[in-house]
Amino acid sequence: MADAYFFLFFLLPLLLLVILYFLVKPRPVKIPIKNRHVFITGGSSGIGLALAHRAAAEGARVSILARSLGKLEEARNAIRLATGIEVAVFAADVRDFEAVKRAVDEAGPIDVLLLNHGVFVALELEKMELSEIKFTMDVNLMGTLNLIKAALPVMKNRKDPLPASIALVSSQAGQAGIYGYVAYSASKFGLRGLAEALQQEVIADNIHVSLIFPPDTDTPGLAEENRRKPELTKIIAASSGCMTAEKVAQKALDGIKSGSFIVSCNLEGIALSLATAGLSPQRSFLMAFVEVVAAGILRIVALGMQWTWYGSIEKYHSQRKGSTRSS
Numbered sequence: 001m002a003d004a005y006f007f008l009f010f011l012l013p014l015l016l017l018v019i020l021y022f023l024v025k026p027r028p029v030k031i032p033i034k035n036r037h038v039f040i041t042g043g044s045s046g047i048g049l050a051l052a053h054r055a056a057a058e059g060a061r062v063s064i065l066a067r068s069l070g071k072l073e074e075a076r077n078a079i080r081l082a083t084g085i086e087v088a089v090f091a092a093d094v095r096d097f098e099a100v101k102r103a104v105d106e107a108g109p110i111d112v113l114l115l116n117h118g119v120f121v122a123l124e125l126e127k128m129e130l131s132e133i134k135f136t137m138d139v140n141l142m143g144t145l146n147l148i149k150a151a152l153p154v155m156k157n158r159k160d161p162l163p164a165s166i167a168l169v170s171s172q173a174g175q176a177g178i179y180g181y182v183a184y185s186a187s188k189f190g191l192r193g194l195a196e197a198l199q200q201e202v203i204a205d206n207i208h209v210s211l212i213f214p215p216d217t218d219t220p221g222l223a224e225e226n227r228r229k230p231e232l233t234k235i236i237a238a239s240s241g242c243m244t245a246e247k248v249a250q251k252a253l254d255g256i257k258s259g260s261f262i263v264s265c266n267l268e269g270i271a272l273s274l275a276t277a278g279l280s281p282q283r284s285f286l287m288a289f290v291e292v293v294a295a296g297i298l299r300i301v302a303l304g305m306q307w308t309w310y311g312s313i314e315k316y317h318s319q320r321k322g323s324t325r326s327s
């Protein structure tokens, strides 16, 4: 009997750990940011601004890109005031490849390309204009591809032997489809396929991809979104907490520096990432171990999550039916 326990709880896990240690690829990597060029899109507000602050404070040379020059200059002043460091600003729309290319060329070789720009409206697909849907896909997905296309040739040709990074800010709504985010979830899920494929294409150039999955984050963008957010979106998104932009920026930068492919920001996010590990690379054999061991139980947790979400949806519809009948 004791032998069986020894095998099950000691020998078997140990064997699995050893196997995973040799199995995980790409191999772990550390990406320094001190004295390196960090280029942040959407760096004038919210998470991007917090990322710019933090990267500057950690000694990186920082460039930020967004559409509004006014907001960019405000951000530059705020960062100068807080850290004494001057960031470079570039006004361009990520949908405009030529403008993006000019900005990237002018900024000089990039070590960490942090693609954080994004637009979001929470609204049922039926209530969204086609133009809004297209706008979401164009900015979040095509905008990201435009930036990568513009920056990659120079990143590949860098003389620096240090590892470089391309980091994409997705969302927990890019790991699980959420009511009210049909277009947004589509754009953010798209980033995952992009990132998985891209990592295979750039690994030989010592470029490492990170995908960041924040929950609701207290930013000007969220405040705007909340003004017309469907009740059900609020209920379902409340399954994960709300974070400050500073905390998300800290988690994101730590994840990028440690070369993680998947970067979660809170506890619910860790569960979500384990449950959706799929065929994404995992560089840490310890995290791979947790993924393997937790897989079955997390599938049950995920089904329980769907049970509560669909419960909320049913309740919402039955209440609405009740109220339209009585009115």
Ligand SMILES: NC(=O)C1=CN([C@@H]2O[C@H](COP(=O)(O)OP(=O)(O)OC[C@H]3O[C@@H](n4cnc5c(N)ncnc54)[C@H](OP(=O)(O)O)[C@@H]3O)[C@@H](O)[C@H]2O)C=CC1
Binding pocket: 041, 042, 043, 044, 045, 046, 047, 048, 065, 066, 067, 068, 069, 071, 092, 093, 094, 095, 116, 117, 118, 119, 120, 139, 143, 169, 170, 171, 172, 213, 214, 215, 216, 217, 218, 219, 220, 221, 222
């Ligand atoms: N806040 C949240 O709850 C969450 C946000 N995220 C993601 O994090 C990222 C940042 O979000 P958040 O900080 O809240 O957003 P904000 O709305 O506060 O900031 C968005 C930034 O992106 C820039 N931007 C928007 N559209 C374009 C464009 N077409 N071209 C260039 N720049 C553009 C904005 O500047 P300008 O308008 O001047 O162009 C601004 O700097 C997004 O990708 C979002 O999807 C993920 C999970 C949760």
Ligand SMILES: CCCCCCCCCCCCCCCC(=O)[C@@H](N)CO
Binding pocket: 120, 121, 171, 172, 173, 176, 178, 184, 214, 215, 216, 217, 222, 225, 236, 237, 238, 239, 240, 268, 269, 271, 272, 275, 298, 301, 302, 305
């Ligand atoms: C198996 C374990 C499951 C653990 C819990 C999962 C909880 C998922 C909640 C998802 C919330 C999505 C928020 C999107 C935020 C965002 O991107 C917007 N604010 C911007 O539009």
